[in-house]
Amino acid sequence: MRPILRDAAFTISRRLSKYSSLALIAVWLLGLQDVSLAQRAPTVAAAANLNFALTEIAKQFERDRGMRVDVVFGSSGTLTRQIRDGAPFGMFLAADEEFPNQLTSAGLTRDAGVVYAIGRLVIFAPTGSPLMVDERLDGLSRLLRAGGVTRFAIANPDVAPYGRAAEAVLRKHGLWDAIRSRLVVGDTIAQAAQFSTTGNAVGGLIAYSLVKEPGVADRGRYALIPETDHAPLRQRMVLLKRATPVVEQFYAYMQGAAARTALIRNGYQVPQ
Amino acid sequence: MDWAALRVSLWLGAGTIAILLPLGVWFGRLLAVREFKGKLLVEALVTVPIVLPPTVLGFYLLVTFGARSPLGQAFEALVGHSLPFSFQGLLFASVIANVPFVVQPIQRGFEAIPSDVRDAAASCGLTPWQRFARIELPLAWPGVLTAAVLTFAHTLGEFGVVLMVGGNLPGQTRTLSVAIYDRMQAFDDRSAGVMAATLLTISVVTLMATTALSRRVNPHRA
Numbered sequence: 001m002r003p004i005l006r007d008a009a010f011t012i013s014r015r016l017s018k019y020s021s022l023a024l025i026a027v028w029l030l031g032l033q034d035v036s037l038a039q040r041a042p043t044v045a046a047a048a049n050l051n052f053a054l055t056e057i058a059k060q061f062e063r064d065r066g067m068r069v070d071v072v073f074g075s076s077g078t079l080t081r082q083i084r085d086g087a088p089f090g091m092f093l094a095a096d097e098e099f100p101n102q103l104t105s106a107g108l109t110r111d112a113g114v115v116y117a118i119g120r121l122v123i124f125a126p127t128g129s130p131l132m133v134d135e136r137l138d139g140l141s142r143l144l145r146a147g148g149v150t151r152f153a154i155a156n157p158d159v160a161p162y163g164r165a166a167e168a169v170l171r172k173h174g175l176w177d178a179i180r181s182r183l184v185v186g187d188t189i190a191q192a193a194q195f196s197t198t199g200n201a202v203g204g205l206i207a208y209s210l211v212k213e214p215g216v217a218d219r220g221r222y223a224l225i226p227e228t229d230h231a232p233l234r235q236r237m238v239l240l241k242r243a244t245p246v247v248e249q250f251y252a253y254m255q256g257a258a259a260r261t262a263l264i265r266n267g268y269q270v271p272q
Numbered sequence: 273m274d275w276a277a278l279r280v281s282l283w284l285g286a287g288t289i290a291i292l293l294p295l296g297v298w299f300g301r302l303l304a305v306r307e308f309k310g311k312l313l314v315e316a317l318v319t320v321p322i323v324l325p326p327t328v329l330g331f332y333l334l335v336t337f338g339a340r341s342p343l344g345q346a347f348e349a350l351v352g353h354s355l356p357f358s359f360q361g362l363l364f365a366s367v368i369a370n371v372p373f374v375v376q377p378i379q380r381g382f383e384a385i386p387s388d389v390r391d392a393a394a395s396c397g398l399t400p401w402q403r404f405a406r407i408e409l410p411l412a413w414p415g416v417l418t419a420a421v422l423t424f425a426h427t428l429g430e431f432g433v434v435l436m437v438g439g440n441l442p443g444q445t446r447t448l449s450v451a452i453y454d455r456m457q458a459f460d461d462r463s464a465g466v467m468a469a470t471l472l473t474i475s476v477v478t479l480m481a482t483t484a485l486s487r488r489v490n491p492h493r494a
Contacts (some may be wrong), residue, residue: 040444051457051459070442073458084342085339085354085356086338086344086356087354087439087441088354088441134431153363191457193318193459194457195460197459215459
């Protein structure tokens with residue numbers, strides 16, 4: 001068998017030698033096809049504030065149900081844009097209700113989805129920062145007047161609901177105009193958290209769920225912002241048109257006891 | 273270490289070379305030996321991706337092939353998935369972004385061949401194909417090699433257009449450079465560090481290999 005195959009391969013390769021470059025390309029393209037069509041776990045898109053919580057829940061889902069989903073994190077606005085442009089996600093967990101509602105209006109979702117969590121905002125100051133954190137932002141206000149705010153991190157209000165909430169809080173306390181030129185704006189709330197926890201900014205307004213993680217909480221101090229200072233961060237999730245059965249299972253799992261407990265542990269409130 | 277991301281990066285680099293190199297040899301030689309009207313414009317267009325921000329390429333790709341465009345819908349109906357947010361979409365973007373990195377070194381390679389060498393080959397009775405394969409291509413080989421290496425290295429380093437058009441899908445469009453960004457955002461500095469070191473090593477080794485190879489191919493330049 002083997003020698004016959006080898007002879008055949010030899011004859012074919014000799015015949016092909018003239019067209020060897022074409023053959024090479026064909027082989028490459030077959031290989032490439034293989035890469036993209038390889039069996040993959042379905043992909044779920046999630047707002048960046050879920051970084052720790054959803055990674056934990058997805059792992060638990062895999063343990064409990066023996067099924068896997070891959071999670072891609074980004075800002076709710078960017079992910080919405082990508083879904084509208086055809087990104088192959090099966091489910092979208094947003095940081096607000098507006099972005100998923102846009103997708104529902106565009107006819108890209110199964111239905112209007114459900115609110116799965118309500119998020120909170122904190123003011124965070126890394127260890128060694130001159131910023132004093134308090135829920136009324138008095139410390140930030142004082143430091144700003146003293147000229148001590150070199151850089152202050154928030155997420156981009158245009159694409160990240162937590163950034164929009166941060167802007168509302170700063171406006172409510174009359175700090176927005178003064179602090180605007182000092183803002184470092186993260187693409188996602190995770191990037192804003194990265195800026196504030198690594199000492200690249202004197203502090204920032206970031207998601208509570210991101211500073212609950214021990215590795216992050218150790219890096220500084222924080223104070224919870226009262227929920228009444230901004231529109232509530234009601235986070236809605238939707239099944240998208242291309243949801244697979246595994247994604248449907250995950251959607252249901254997100255509403256179950258295990259996921260709710262994990263969300264609460266990560267600093268979210270969950271709807272009744 | 274995200275092995276899937278490394279695999280995507282390497283496939284993307286190899287795929288870009290596989291598609292672009294034959295085209296580059298044909299087109300680079302054409303630009304080197306032919307004079308024609310509008311050549312200046314053609315050469316400028318070939319060079320454009322060098323000066324163009326990757327976001328411009330990303331913008332046009334999404335607008336042209338996004339799910340909301342007629343062309344994008346036609347592609348999806350035909351292939352079953354959209355061109356953006358797929359490996360093929362990345363490959364397409366990468367091919368366009370790398371045109372100058374392939375064409376220019378190859379063009380210089382063919383330009384460096386004196387025209388009397390070409391004439392001598394012709395007067396020896398070699399067919400045009402033989403002249404190309406036995407005389408010109410070996411002489412222009414350092415240019416071809418440089419093109420391949422530049423393309424590979426540039427593809428590994430591509431970030432903006434990959435994030436914009438690819439969307440960070442694990443195993444499909446998450447390249448090593450995007451995975452580093454992704455891990456940084458997830459506070460996973462250790463993985464990001466490992467991957468950054470990997471990319472740095474691959475880049476240095478690739479460039480060292482080229483230098484060594486080009487010395488072997490072309491010893492008098494060493």
